[in-house]
Amino acid sequence: MVVMSKLTIRQIAERAEVSTATVDRVLHGRSKVSEKTRIRIEDAVKELNNNNIPELFLQAAKGCYRFKFLIPDRQSNFVADMERSLMLATAALYDVDITCDLHRISFSDGNDLIEALDNIDPDEYQGVGAFAIDAPGVKQAIGRAVERGVNIVTLVSDIPDSARHHFVGIDNVSAGRVVGNLMGRFIGAQDGKVGVITGSLRMRDQMDRFFGFRQIIEERFPQLQLLTVSECNSDPELNRIATSELLQNEPQLLGLYSIAAGNKGILQALDDTDKSPVVIMHELSDPVRKAVAKGQVDAIISQNTDHIARSAMRVLRAYYEGKPIVESQERIRMDILLADNIY
Incomplete structure (x- = not known):
C-alpha cells in the first residue's frame, strides 16, 4: 500500500499506464478525457491507496509538472547562471514535482527557435519558457504553440505583441x-x-536597452555623440576586437556601454590600454565584479537569475492551473551596482 500523503501523480500514471499529464487533467478537470481512461485512473488510485475513494487524492496527491526552457547555446556567464538557476528552481515549489528540460538552441536566426516551438507537445509539457529573438516567423510560431494549448512565458528577452502568456x-x-x-x-x-x-539588436532585450539609452543621451546629454552600434553576437573575442578598435580609432571616446554578454573580451581590451572611458555593463560575473572594484568599470546593471527562474516556474504553473498571478511577486528587480556595493 502507498501512504496517501506520499502518493504522487507519477505513481498514479505508472499504475494506470497513462501519461502524468492525463492524470493531472482527470484530477483537475482541465480538458476532456475518455470515460475509460478516467475509470482506469480512479482504479489505480484505489489500488495504490488501499481502496480509498479517489476524491481524497485531490487533497493529498502531489502534482507533477514538466517544463521546457529554450535557451541560447552560446557560452556566457549569464546563460550559465540562468541554467543553474532554472535547475535549482525546481525545488522552489515544494508542493509539486517539477521536471525542467533545458533545450539549447542557436540564436543566429530564428529558425531553431521556430522549429523548437513547433515541436512542443502540450501533452508532454505543461509549460515552456523561451528566450525570444525578434526574427521573422518567431511570433507566428509562438501563436501556433499557444493555439495547441502550450503555456509560454518569455524570459529576459520578449516579443510583447506575440501570443505569449507572460514576460x-x-x-x-x-x-x-x-x-x-x-x-x-x-x-x-x-x-x-x-x-x-x-x-544582436534582433534580441528584444538588447534592442529595448539601446532604445532607452539613446533616448536619454539625445534628450539630456546632446553634447555626447553615439557611435554606430557594434553587434558582436555576445562573443568575447569579437567584443575584444570591437573595443580595441574603438579605443584606438576614437580619440574622443568618453564612454562605453556594453548591452549584452561577452564582457570578458571588453575587459581584456581595457587591460591593454591606458585610456579610461566611463564603462557601464549588464550582467554580473566574477571578472566584472573585480573590474568594478578596481575602478575599471563604473557601474553594472544586473538582474537576479534565481528570481527569474523561480518566477517562470510559478507563472507557468499558475497558467496551467488557471490561477491568478501575484504581479508584485513576479516583478523582476533591476539592480544598480557600483564599487560601493559590489561586494
Missing part, C-alpha cells in the same frame, strides 16, 4: 534609460563620443 525579466527600456542617465552624469559636461557594443 519574466526586467523592464529593458527602463534599464537603458538608467544607463543613459548614469553615463551622462559620470561623463559630465565634456563633449565627446560614446561607443555601444551588443550581441
Whole structure:
C-alpha cells in the first residue's frame, strides 16, 4: 500500500499506464478525457491507496509538472547562471514535482527557435519558457504553440505583441534609460563620443536597452555623440576586437556601454590600454565584479537569475492551473551596482 500523503501523480500514471499529464487533467478537470481512461485512473488510485475513494487524492496527491526552457547555446556567464538557476528552481515549489528540460538552441536566426516551438507537445509539457529573438516567423510560431494549448512565458528577452502568456525579466527600456542617465552624469559636461557594443539588436532585450539609452543621451546629454552600434553576437573575442578598435580609432571616446554578454573580451581590451572611458555593463560575473572594484568599470546593471527562474516556474504553473498571478511577486528587480556595493 502507498501512504496517501506520499502518493504522487507519477505513481498514479505508472499504475494506470497513462501519461502524468492525463492524470493531472482527470484530477483537475482541465480538458476532456475518455470515460475509460478516467475509470482506469480512479482504479489505480484505489489500488495504490488501499481502496480509498479517489476524491481524497485531490487533497493529498502531489502534482507533477514538466517544463521546457529554450535557451541560447552560446557560452556566457549569464546563460550559465540562468541554467543553474532554472535547475535549482525546481525545488522552489515544494508542493509539486517539477521536471525542467533545458533545450539549447542557436540564436543566429530564428529558425531553431521556430522549429523548437513547433515541436512542443502540450501533452508532454505543461509549460515552456523561451528566450525570444525578434526574427521573422518567431511570433507566428509562438501563436501556433499557444493555439495547441502550450503555456509560454518569455524570459529576459520578449516579443510583447506575440501570443505569449507572460514576460519574466526586467523592464529593458527602463534599464537603458538608467544607463543613459548614469553615463551622462559620470561623463559630465565634456563633449565627446560614446561607443555601444551588443550581441544582436534582433534580441528584444538588447534592442529595448539601446532604445532607452539613446533616448536619454539625445534628450539630456546632446553634447555626447553615439557611435554606430557594434553587434558582436555576445562573443568575447569579437567584443575584444570591437573595443580595441574603438579605443584606438576614437580619440574622443568618453564612454562605453556594453548591452549584452561577452564582457570578458571588453575587459581584456581595457587591460591593454591606458585610456579610461566611463564603462557601464549588464550582467554580473566574477571578472566584472573585480573590474568594478578596481575602478575599471563604473557601474553594472544586473538582474537576479534565481528570481527569474523561480518566477517562470510559478507563472507557468499558475497558467496551467488557471490561477491568478501575484504581479508584485513576479516583478523582476533591476539592480544598480557600483564599487560601493559590489561586494
